[in-house]
Amino acid sequence: MAKVKYYYDADTLSYRKIAVKKSAYYKRTIFGAFAVLLIAFIGFIVFSQFIMSPSERSLKRENENLKLNYALLSKRIEETSSILGKLQQRDNNIYRMYFEANPIPEEQRKAGFGGVNRYKHLDGYDNSTMIKQLTKGVDVLSKQLVVQSKSLDEIVALAKEKEKMLASIPAIQPVKNEDLKRMASGYGFRMHPILKYRKFHKGMDFTAPTGTPIFATGNGKVIRAQRSATFGNVVYIEHGYGYKTIYAHMSKMKARKGQTVKRGDLIGYVGNTGLSAAPHLHYEVHKNDRALNPINFYYGDLTPEEFVAMQKAAEEEGQSFD
Incomplete structure (x- = not known):
């Protein structure tokens, strides 16, 4: 209930009640309510910045x-x-x-x-x-x-x-060291024992008794196993990657044309067939149809000392056996 206000009337020498206009009353009421809402809203905004909902x-x-x-x-x-x-x-x-x-x-x-x-x-x-x-x-x-x-x-x-x-790739000797008598001739120019003139020797000659085993020096396929006037009983092995090996003057061939062989397989026996002066194996290594020095292909079979000894013997010029 609103308070009743009075004022002092000097004419009547008495207190008289102050009359409030309704319009002013409503204005004050509305302003007060707005102020309360405004304060509440501002408070909610500020409060919501610090207090979050779940x-x-x-x-x-x-x-x-x-x-x-x-x-x-x-x-x-x-x-x-x-x-x-x-x-x-x-x-x-x-x-x-x-x-x-x-x-x-x-x-x-x-x-x-x-x-x-x-x-x-x-x-x-x-x-x-x-x-x-x-x-x-x-x-x-x-x-x-x-x-x-x-x-x-x-x-x-x-x-x-x-x-x-x-x-x-050919990587071993075709004849074991313990079976060798000696290496008769290496790669290079040599005196041919039968033709009696210097001729380029494309391989190496390994002297050994007739019947000594001969082994394939690398995996491959036998492309020729036949008898020829020069090489006698001879075996050719195609190894792939451009490599080919030749084994000549055998007393007997064990490998056959078309046969697949692995390194170390027995392919024949040392002999003295064809143009040969004594029992031995003539061995050649070819790469892309060019003869290479076989001494460079024994890395899988020789110790460094054995390799040096063989290299020294191969470099001595003498007479070949074929």
């Missing part, structure tokens, strides 16, 4: 958790990229170099991530920058892993081919 608090926690997981995932991507980078260096500088393969350029490893804005669809979010960086990091890493995986597949194929090639 759903807002949950959303905030979720955002903080996402940012933490983003930081951890980014760190793991960096660590994985570092490990992959070291593997890429070994791949280019060791693996591919060993197998004589060209290194993979850096541009090829990271190709397809320049120019076009492929992440435009991720714009418009509160954390668009963060999302785009993480997505790009994963894409680059995935691309590099695919390229590296294909490179390792190629390395495996090259390794298998290299293993096959190393098994095929």
Whole structure:
């Protein structure tokens, strides 16, 4: 109930009640109510800045958790990229170099991530920058892993081919050391024992008793096993990769044309057939139809000391046995 107010009337020497106009009363009432609402609204705004609803608090926690997981995932991507980078260096500088393969350029490893804005669809979010960086990091890493995986597949194929090639290249003596009497003649110009003139000797002669075993010096296929006027009983083995070996003057051939042989397989026996002055094996190594010095192909069979001794004997010019 509103208070009744009075004023002192000097004319009547008495207190008289003050009459309040209704319009003023309503104005004061409305102004008071507006002021209360305004204060309440301002208070709500200020209060809401410090006090969050349960759903807002949950959303905030979720955002903080996402940012933490983003930081951890980014760190793991960096660590994985570092490990992959070291593997890429070994791949280019060791693996591919060993197998004589060209290194993979850096541009090829990271190709397809320049120019076009492929992440435009991720714009418009509160954390668009963060999302785009993480997505790009994963894409680059995935691309590099695919390229590296294909490179390792190629390395495996090259390794298998290299293993096959190393098994095929002539690498041992055709006659064992313990079976040799001596090495009669090496690669180079020698006096022919029957024709009696200096002739280029394309192979090496190993003197040994008739019937001494002769072995294939590398994996391959027998392309000729026949008798000839010059070489007598002779076996030719095609090893692949441009290599071919010839085994001449055999007393008996064990290998047959078309037969597949492995290094160390018995292919015949030492003899004195054809143009030969004594029992021995005439052995030649050819690469792309050019005769090479066989002494360079005994690395799988001789010690360094044995190799030096054989090299010294091969360099002494004398008479060959064929």
